[in-house]
């Protein structure tokens with residue numbers, strides 16, 4: 179068999195999603211952000227929502243999400259993405275509205291907006307990248323930083339007596355009557371990526387079906403912030419992060 | 432149909448917004464302007480015009496909802512009072528820098544801090560000199576009657592959309608709380624999505640039939656960010672050229688000039704009458720746009736006067752712009768009350784005499 183017999187459109191099983199732009203991504207090699215971006219682009223395309231999807235970008239490493247995912251976007255102030263998404267969805271109920279946020283954005287400065295949007299049951303999807311650190315500003319402590327974890331602002335490790343405890347905000351959101359689907363996923367292996375994709379798709383479908391707020395937490399790596407290689411980061415995440423942030427559905431109604 | 436009603440200034444804001452075809456209101460309760468949200472909730476415009484009304488969890492959330500709604504090309508607004516407006520400053524800077532039209536209403540109360548719920552004009556600097564970060568301006572309209580509270584809602588949106596910039600109605604607590612006759616405009620239909628797509632090609636509406644739209648204020652390329660700033664400044668110069676509004680009363684032949692805005696300008700009308708009975712000729716300039724400020728109009732009105740008194744509910748803020756208007760060639764003095772106190776006409780007239788006339792004797 180000739181190679182040209184194999185490389186045919188009908189044999190194609192994988193391609194770059196058309197909504198993922200050719201822009202050179204600024205993410206560090208090994209970072210989870212790029213994988214999740216690809217999933218979002220793929221899902222919007224598969225759902226045929228290219229013309230009606232509106233994303234809300236955070237302040238954080240994903241601030242330029244709109245340069246990579248080719249749908250309409252609004253770039254929020256730090257932490258306020260769920261407030262923006264609330265207004266966009268209420269003013270344009272036929273649109274697919276989602277936020278994309280890091281842990282500092284969603285669980286520190288924007289905790290109020292997260293809790294209240296979910297508590298109102300806004301028909302939005304929240305994609306939450308939990309890498310346990312502030313990537314963009316150079317690796318400071320996040321609300322989700324594990325105890326003992328070294329960051330730029332906890333150089334000797336996070337101490338409960340000084341810095342409080344790591345915040346599992348998805349568990350909080352799952353308690354709220356307005357949330358319909360809260361799940362924790364990861365993207366460090368092909369199997370995990372497939373599961374995360376199904377979860378994001380479900381969140382998007384829920385918001386179009388008017389079921390309430392969906393939140394998909396992606397337990398992620400920040401190899402630059404963690405000062406580990408991409409491979410070490412994945413291992414470290416599996417060994418340490420999953421204990422505090424176990425994967426699986428927290429709520430599915 | 433137009434309708435004549437008796438109502439509070441705050442209520443007029445709500446009714447006017449519905450009739451001027453608002454798409455959305457996002458706000459958080461605070462005295463002395465809570466009637467805006469209360470009236471909107473009671474009117475239930477979502478059932479009639481389809482307008483969205485939402486009590487947000489904070490002023491920070493509210494202004495960011497307004498930011499997003501504006502990015503969607505919608506006619507959206509919020510209202511608050513001084514401490515709440517302080518919380519909104521980051522959002523206002525984002526709206527200005529993203530070149531979006533939005534209406535913000537500040538029914539001012541006395542500060543600083545939690546201060547008092549009683550009237551004040553002490554947010555003049557914050558509103559006119561850019562309370563948030565960066566080089567930006569908002570169009571600032573100062574109503575002095577319930578009718579103007581109503582009319583400036585439409586005017587504010589028209590200007591905001593014309594220049595793609597936030598506009599603020601800066602009212603003092605008196606105008607918000609007082610009841611007067613008001614003629615409400617007839618109901619305008621809300622714009623359809625097609626109309627918004629046509630009128631606001633930049634709006635975030637889903638990229639149907641066009642390239643991606645992004646509402647953002649971020650630009651990390653220094654030269655491009657400088658170009659953005661230069662473009663904002665060009666817009667501000669255009670606004671300064673076209674949109675200055677003020678009201679001059681008796682300024683052609685007067686000995687002294689009073690400069691006051693909002694409800695205090697109406698107290699000054701009484702001062703002017705009382706002075707005339709004593710043979711003292713006063714004129715009044717009432718800036719209606721506080722930004723852009725009527726520098727030239729004040730300079731013109733000040734020709735030949737012996738002195739200018741600014742009357743303000745603050746420690747002397749607008750006086751700085753009045754001094755600039757006359758290049759300090761004429762003596763400009765300030766009389767103000769603070770803490771929620773409002774001066775009586777007698778008090779103002781006595782102050783004028785003390786500051787300019789008795790002192791000279």
Ligand SMILES: Cc1ncc(C[n+]2csc(CCOP(=O)(O)OP(=O)(O)O)c2C)c(N)n1
Pocket residue numbers: 237238239240256279280281282283284307309311312313314315320400
């Ligand atoms: C009001 C405000 N405060 C602080 C900052 C600085 N800042 C930018 S990004 C960031 C933290 C981002 O961390 P996270 O949300 O975890 O996202 P990541 O970069 O890790 O993806 C901070 C504190 C800001 N831009 N605005």
Ligand code: SF4
Pocket residue numbers: 204205206208209210211239309313314399400401402403
């Ligand atoms: S700093 Fe961390 S979160 Fe940011 S791009 Fe690099 S690896 Fe990703």
